Amino acid sequence: MNKEVASLHPVQIWENFEKMNEIPRGSKKEERIIAFTKQFGEDLGLETIVDECGNIIIKKPATPGMEDRKGIILQAHIDMVHQKNADTDFNFDTDGIQSYIDGDWVKAKGTTLGADNGIGAATIMGVLASKDLKHGPIEGLFTIDEETGMTGAFGLVEGVLEGDILLNLDTEDEHELCIGCAGGIDTNVNYDYAESAAEGKAYHIQLKGLKGGHSGCEIHLGRGNANKLMNRLLWETREKFGLEIAEIDGGSLRNAIPRESFANVVIDPAKADEFEAYIKQVEADYQAELKVTEPNLVINLEAIATPAKVMDVKAQDALLSAIYSAPNGVIRMSDELEGLVETSTSMARVQVKEGKVVVQSLTRSSVETAKYDVANQLDAAFAITGGNVEHGGAYPGWTPNAHSQILEEMKEIHQEYFKKPATVNAVHAGLECGIIGSHYPNLDMISFGPTIKNPHSPDEMCEIGTVARFWDFLVLTLERVAKK
Structure with missing residues (x-):
C-alpha cells in the first residue's frame, strides 16, 4: 500500500x-x-x-x-x-x-x-x-x-x-x-490454417508506443489501432518482399484499443536491405499520419532465427484481406446528441500462432439494429477466410x-x-x-x-x-x- x-x-x-x-x-x-x-x-x-x-x-x-x-x-x-x-x-x-x-x-x-x-x-x-x-x-x-x-x-x-x-x-x-x-456485442473469429515450411530471412516486427485506451470512451479521438496498422504493413510488404507470416500477437483485451502488435515474418533474403529500409519508411509514414494523436509511435525491426513454419500463402492472403476490409473505429455519430458516438467497432485482438487464428472485435451502439449491422459486416469480411465467426456477449x-x-x-x-x-x-x-x-x-x-x-x-x-x-x-x- x-x-x-x-x-x-x-x-x-x-x-x-x-x-x-x-x-x-x-x-x-x-x-x-x-x-x-x-x-x-x-x-x-x-x-x-x-x-x-x-x-x-x-x-x-x-x-x-x-x-x-x-x-x-x-x-x-x-x-x-x-x-x-x-x-x-x-x-x-x-x-x-x-x-x-x-x-x-x-x-x-x-x-x-x-x-x-x-x-x-x-x-x-x-x-x-x-x-x-x-x-x-x-x-x-x-x-x-x-x-x-x-x-x-x-x-x-x-x-x-x-x-x-x-x-x-x-x-x-x-x-x-x-x-x-x-449496448455492445462481441465478434470472435477462430479457425485453423494450413502451414508450410519456412525458407528465408526472419524478422521480429514491433509496432508500439500507441496510446490505446477505452474503446468506448476514447474511440472518437482518432488514436491508432495497432492491429489495423500492423495488418496494413504486412499487406503492403507481402508481394514486394515475398513476406510470409509466422506469428502475429496484437492487442490483449476486447474492450481496449490495441496499443501494440508484434509479428514474426520471413522474407526473401536477397531483399533484406531493401525491406529494412522500407520498414523505416513505413514508420515515418505512420508517424506523419498520426503525429498529433500518436506522437510516440515506433516500429522496431530485429533479425531472428528462421522459424520452422509459416502460414500457407492462401490462408495468409485471406486473413490480411479480411482484416484490411473489416470496419474499425467510429461508424456513425448520433443525430440526436451532439458529439456522441452512436456506433463504433474496435478490432481488439489478432493472434496467429501454431496453425490457429483468433480475432476479436467489440462493437458498440446506442441503436440495436446498427449494432447488429456492424456485427454482420465483420461476419462478411471474415467469410473469405472460411473461419468460424461467432457473435456473443451482447448487452443492451x-x-x-x-x-x-x-x-x-x-x-x-x-x-x-x-x-x-x-x-x-x-x-x-x-x-x-x-x-x-x-x-x-x-x-x-x-x-x-x-x-x-x-x-x-x-x-x-x-x-x-x-x-x-x-x-x-x-x-x-x-x-x-x-x-x-
Missing part, C-alpha cells in the same frame, strides 16, 4: 482504494476481492449477501430521522482491466498495483491503475463505514466481471434489491451526469430518461455546489445500468464520478481534486434525496 496515496483527502475513499489495489482483481479472477468485500460488510455488522454470481450486496439502515427517504443503491464493479507496458515486469495474478502521486494525479507504475471502477467501489465502502453521514436506506451493490461481459449484472437476481434509486459510480468526467449508454444499452426525478435533484445540487450547471449526456461506453434496469425496471438511475483519464491502458490516471469534490457531491445527494 502506498501510504501517501491512502492518506489523500477524502481518506474514506483513498484508503479503501489502496486496500483494494493490494488484491489482484482481474475480470473472472475476482475470488479474493469478493472475499475482501464480503468481509468488509460483515466487519461493519451489516447485512451482507453474496449471490450465486459473486455480486455482493451490503445493506445499511437509514440514519435516524431519514427512514422516510427513498432507498438508494450505490453501484460499482470490483473487477479491473489488466494492462501493462511490454517492458513492465508485473504479474497481475500475484502483484498489487503500485500507485503513486504525480502532481494532481494518481497513476500506476507501468500498469492500469484500477480507478475504473475501484474509486467507485471504494466510495461505496466509505459510505457504508461512515458514522456521521445523513442518508436514507443504503444498499451497496458490488458487481463482478463488468469488463469482460457484465456477467455479474446479467446474473443479478430480482427481488434482492429494495432501493428506489440507483447511483452508478462508473462515469469518468467531473460535472457529467450520465443518463444513458451504448440504457435508454435515457430526461424526466428522471433524481436527475433534477442532482442538477440542482450540482449548480449549488459547483456554481455551474452539470453536463447531462449519454456515453458510448457500456454501463451496467441497462442490464440492472432490465431486472429492476422501476429504478430511477444516474451515473457520475470523478475524472479518470485513459482507462484500460497503463496511462490510466485519476485526478485527485475531483475525487474530493465527487465525495462532497455524493454526500449532499444522499442528504437531500426526496422522501418516498
Whole structure:
C-alpha cells in the first residue's frame, strides 16, 4: 500500500482504494476481492449477501430521522482491466498495483491503475463505514466481471434489491451526469490454417508506443489501432518482399484499443536491405499520419532465427484481406446528441500462432439494429477466410430518461455546489445500468464520478481534486434525496 496515496483527502475513499489495489482483481479472477468485500460488510455488522454470481450486496439502515427517504443503491464493479507496458515486469495474478502521486494525479507504475471502477467501489465502502453521514436506506451493490461481459449484472437476481434509486459510480468526467449508454456485442473469429515450411530471412516486427485506451470512451479521438496498422504493413510488404507470416500477437483485451502488435515474418533474403529500409519508411509514414494523436509511435525491426513454419500463402492472403476490409473505429455519430458516438467497432485482438487464428472485435451502439449491422459486416469480411465467426456477449444499452426525478435533484445540487450547471449526456461506453434496469425496471438511475483519464491502458490516471469534490457531491445527494 502506498501510504501517501491512502492518506489523500477524502481518506474514506483513498484508503479503501489502496486496500483494494493490494488484491489482484482481474475480470473472472475476482475470488479474493469478493472475499475482501464480503468481509468488509460483515466487519461493519451489516447485512451482507453474496449471490450465486459473486455480486455482493451490503445493506445499511437509514440514519435516524431519514427512514422516510427513498432507498438508494450505490453501484460499482470490483473487477479491473489488466494492462501493462511490454517492458513492465508485473504479474497481475500475484502483484498489487503500485500507485503513486504525480502532481494532481494518481497513476500506476507501468500498469492500469484500477480507478475504473475501484474509486467507485471504494466510495461505496466509505459510505457504508461512515458514522456521521445523513442518508436514507443504503444498499451497496458490488458487481463482478463488468469488463469482460457484465456477467455479474446479467446474473443479478430480482427481488434482492429494495432501493428506489440507483447511483452508478462508473462515469469518468467531473460535472457529467450520465443518463444513458451504448449496448455492445462481441465478434470472435477462430479457425485453423494450413502451414508450410519456412525458407528465408526472419524478422521480429514491433509496432508500439500507441496510446490505446477505452474503446468506448476514447474511440472518437482518432488514436491508432495497432492491429489495423500492423495488418496494413504486412499487406503492403507481402508481394514486394515475398513476406510470409509466422506469428502475429496484437492487442490483449476486447474492450481496449490495441496499443501494440508484434509479428514474426520471413522474407526473401536477397531483399533484406531493401525491406529494412522500407520498414523505416513505413514508420515515418505512420508517424506523419498520426503525429498529433500518436506522437510516440515506433516500429522496431530485429533479425531472428528462421522459424520452422509459416502460414500457407492462401490462408495468409485471406486473413490480411479480411482484416484490411473489416470496419474499425467510429461508424456513425448520433443525430440526436451532439458529439456522441452512436456506433463504433474496435478490432481488439489478432493472434496467429501454431496453425490457429483468433480475432476479436467489440462493437458498440446506442441503436440495436446498427449494432447488429456492424456485427454482420465483420461476419462478411471474415467469410473469405472460411473461419468460424461467432457473435456473443451482447448487452443492451440504457435508454435515457430526461424526466428522471433524481436527475433534477442532482442538477440542482450540482449548480449549488459547483456554481455551474452539470453536463447531462449519454456515453458510448457500456454501463451496467441497462442490464440492472432490465431486472429492476422501476429504478430511477444516474451515473457520475470523478475524472479518470485513459482507462484500460497503463496511462490510466485519476485526478485527485475531483475525487474530493465527487465525495462532497455524493454526500449532499444522499442528504437531500426526496422522501418516498
